[in-house]
Amino acid sequence: MIPADLKLVYYRALIDKKSEYEGIFYVGVKTTGVFCRPTCPARKPKFENCEFYETAKEALLASFRPCQRCRPLSHPSHVSELIQKLVHAVEENPERRWTEEDFRKLSVDASTARRQFKKRFGMTFVEYARARRMGIALKHIRAGSAVIEAQLSAGYESGSGFRDAFSRIMGAAPAQLGNQPILKASWLDTQLGPMIAIADDEALYLLEFVDRRGLEREVERLRRRTKSSVIPGSAPPIRSIESELEDYFEGKLTEFNTPLRLLGSPFQKRVWEQLREIPPGQITSYADIAVAIGKPGAYRAVAQANGANQLAIVIPCHRVINLNGDLGGYGGGILRKRWLLGHEKKWSTEEQTR
Structure with missing residues (x-):
């Protein structure tokens, strides 16, 4: 978690467009849903509308998409044409799960893409695409809306694309649930960064930091084991753990009492x-x-x-x-x-x- 005083330093660097901060931080703009480089030429947001991240992956998982003006992941002076091509392809279809065939259609070698993304962004291309999908799903969870079909306010992703990305990670959309068991997912802000909590009305199933590596796979395993779908919402165990986490971070709690559901051998x-x-x-x-x-x-x-x-x-x-x-x-x-x-x-x- 970035300290408050460092956020002020980053904000001043953003206002002044200081190029020496390129690669040091990214800024997510709450009002537009995009994340930018420090030297983005767009109109500068107010400080209270900014969230700062040290890596692009953190910004993606926090539900921000790459800015179309400063192109934080594909600026010509910073990355290769191959990376630019792949980032553009992801933004055209962010819900896609990439296969070898997808790479072949773009005349791109998958191993080359992996190496270049790892070197430039600290994550492979597949991890980047997964983070983009997960960010879309987490954005809806963070908003707390139960209507998966709602159009995104920023108008960048299509309603169907958003629904598909959410459904592929969390399960069927509400209109398709029928009698399928439902788990609720909520976004929890903590001192160490945002977390996702998943529960039914009786117990807590999952509590993880949203930037945890492999979170998408964890959610998939959870819904398969429980034969459930995961939709945005709250439940008594989620409200309980949110309160307990607040006390924990304030040093007031030494033992958690929220009921848990342990799924394992x-x-x-x-x-x-x-x-x-x-x-x-x-x-x-x-x-x-x-x-x-x-x-x-x-x-x-x-x-x-x-x-x-x-x-x-x-x-x-x-x-x-x-x-x-x-x-x-x-x-x-x-x-x-x-x-x-x-x-x-x-x-x-x-x-x-x-």
Whole structure:
């Protein structure tokens, strides 16, 4: 999460069109739904209408589309003709799931596209296209509207394209649901960035940062396992976790009580339950978890179960580190993991001294 004082620096750079900030940040404009480079020639938005991101992927997942004036992902002085061609192709059909045949039709080598996108943007082309689709779906969730067929206010994507992109990720549109079970999805703003919460009326199924790598696949697995569709909306468990997260980030909460629905193998569930036994402010290792569940040789399987956790923060997989003391991986990113551990250690220490 970008600090408030740095946002002011970025905003001044935007107003002054400072070229030295190219590639340092992108700005999403709430009133237009686009994201721009620092030197965009368009009329400058008010500060309160700006959201700042350090990567293009973050802006895409926050539901912003590339600006058509400054072309943040295809400016001729910054990227190759191949990248420009592919970015344009995505914007013509943002709901498309790319296949080898799609690349052949454009006379583009898929491996070359992957390398060039990875070098320029830190993500492969397929990851970029997926982030664009996910951003469209998250935009609707963020708006909180239950009408999938609604036209987008900015008028860039077609209503049918938006509906298709949402449906491919979240399931059937409301008009097609019939008696199919429904899960509700909401956008939650937190100190560490936006999260998506998915629940029914009884329990919380998923809580993840919206920029988590592989989030689209997680949502797909969830709806397939539950044979449900996911639509924008709220539910009692979502309202509960939103309130609890506010208290957590303020240092007022040490235990989450929102009811959870754990979808996994018996082994994964044992690992997740053991994770919930780790007190705030403390850390453990994958090997220690394996011993605690009676499977001392299964530390690699424990690590895999840890990574399969779909309830970030609530099931505290961030409290597990490598045996050598390294932080290890975290779906929400190492910076968030370090912040969470520091936050919990701080207020658990304060609690002990009271």
